[in-house]
Amino acid sequence: xxxxxxxxxxxxxxxxxxxxxxxxxxxxxxxxxxxxxxxxxxxxxxxxxxxxxxxxxxxxxxxxxxxxxxxxxxxxxxxxxxxxxxxxxxxxxxxxxxxxxxxxxxxxxxxxxxxxxxxxxxxxxxxxxxxxxxxxxx
Amino acid sequence: xxxxxxxxxxxxxxxxxxxxxxxxxxxxxxxxxxxxxxxxxxxxxxxxxxxxxxxxxxxxxxxxxxxxxxxxxxxxxxxxxxxxxxxxxxxxxxxxxxxxxxxxxxxxxxxxxxxxxxxxxxxxxxxxxxxxxxxxx
Numbered sequence: 001x002x003x004x005x006x007x008x009x010x011x012x013x014x015x016x017x018x019x020x021x022x023x024x025x026x027x028x029x030x031x032x033x034x035x036x037x038x039x040x041x042x043x044x045x046x047x048x049x050x051x052x053x054x055x056x057x058x059x060x061x062x063x064x065x066x067x068x069x070x071x072x073x074x075x076x077x078x079x080x081x082x083x084x085x086x087x088x089x090x091x092x093x094x095x096x097x098x099x100x101x102x103x104x105x106x107x108x109x110x111x112x113x114x115x116x117x118x119x120x121x122x123x124x125x126x127x128x129x130x131x132x133x134x135x136x137x138x
Numbered sequence: 139x140x141x142x143x144x145x146x147x148x149x150x151x152x153x154x155x156x157x158x159x160x161x162x163x164x165x166x167x168x169x170x171x172x173x174x175x176x177x178x179x180x181x182x183x184x185x186x187x188x189x190x191x192x193x194x195x196x197x198x199x200x201x202x203x204x205x206x207x208x209x210x211x212x213x214x215x216x217x218x219x220x221x222x223x224x225x226x227x228x229x230x231x232x233x234x235x236x237x238x239x240x241x242x243x244x245x246x247x248x249x250x251x252x253x254x255x256x257x258x259x260x261x262x263x264x265x266x267x268x269x270x271x272x273x274x275x
Contacts (some may be wrong), residue, residue: 004262005236007206008199009179010182010258013264024265040174041147061146078255080270089268091240091255091266098143102229106240106268115242115253117216117229118149125157126220130227130244131148 013082022085024077026050029087033112033135043103043114048075048090055102057092057103070094073101098122111136146252148219155221162225164193169272171250180269181252184243186213186228195230197241208232211240236260249274 006012025047029048033046044067045060055075058068079085089106102117112135119128144150151157164186171184182205183198195213198205211232215225227244239256250273257266 004264005234005260006199007202007208007232007234007237007239008181010267010269011237011264012227022265043146061144061149063145063147070145076255076257076266078257079265081267082258082264084265084267089253089255094145096143096145099145099149101145102240102242104229104240104255106253106270114245117214117227117242119214119216120220122143125159126142126149126151127158127162127217127222128214129148129219129222130216 004103023053024079024084025086026053026077026105027087029055029077029090029112031137034138036111036134040133042116042131044136046112046114046135051108055087055090055092059092059103065120070101072095082085092094098124151220158221158223161191162217163223164188164215164228165223166245167193167215167225167228167250168275171275174249174272174274178271180254180271184250184252184273185210193225193228195228195241197232208234216244236262 033055041062044062047058049056055077057075058072059070073092077087078089080088093102094101099120105114114133116131120126168186170198173182182200185196193213193215196210197208213228213230216227230241232239238257243252252271254269258264
């Protein structure tokens with residue numbers, strides 16, 4: 001068997017674990033997540049569903065009078081290591097008409113920490129920006 | 139003037155505030171960052187520099203012999219709001235051929251917090267994984 005390619009020690013599986021191909025269990029991520037901060041100017045709500053093993057993310061941004069529906073995008077789920085099988089994080093990218101937003105999120109105990117990396121593509125001069133929100137499952 | 143598009147309140151410029159335009163100042167990010175965990179099994183060092191208005195990142199992965207140089211790639215810088223002039227976060231993506239790694243990081247109080255999102259493309263059976271690491275200058 002040829003040795004696995006790696007970029008760092010973390011890429012190496014524990015001995016005896018090679019070849020145990022199991023999909024990452026999305027269950028820890030699934031559901032309707034709500035922002036802990038009712039006054040947040042960022043993501044007010046996130047819905048995450050399982051579509052044949054792929055997390056499908058639907059974000060709602062803070063807006064008045066109603067939250068703004070960003071629509072659904074397919075994301076990617078991540079375990080806590082190469083031998084892990086329970087999702088602890090996800091990414092999803094929104095390519096909007098005027099901006100690109102990378103959502104990079106992870107579970108911290110019972111909170112979902114969602115970091116949004118936004119880049120405007122509309123020439124408006126707005127700065128690309130980072131924003132963090134904390135969401136929970138009610 | 140047409141209204142700016144937005145998908146959340148934070149996308150909107152405060153009243154009477156002009157868009158900053160131009161590149162963000164990366165001074166808070168540039169330099170060499172070392173993992174706070176000396177036994178780190180992930181990224182052990184990050185080098186960030188600015189060249190021709192671009193932010194460049196070079197990561198080094200943990201290896202028993204010597205740190206594994208991932209090479210230098212362009213990063214995207216982010217401020218703390220749409221009106222920001224200083225960068226405080228960045229993202230970048232490495233494609234190693236067998237693995238795609240997204241770096242998503244922000245600086246806070248002199249510490250750089252790095253999240254990596256790692257997707258294997260080599261059918262090795264390894265799970266895609268997330269890691270969170272801390273760095274100091």
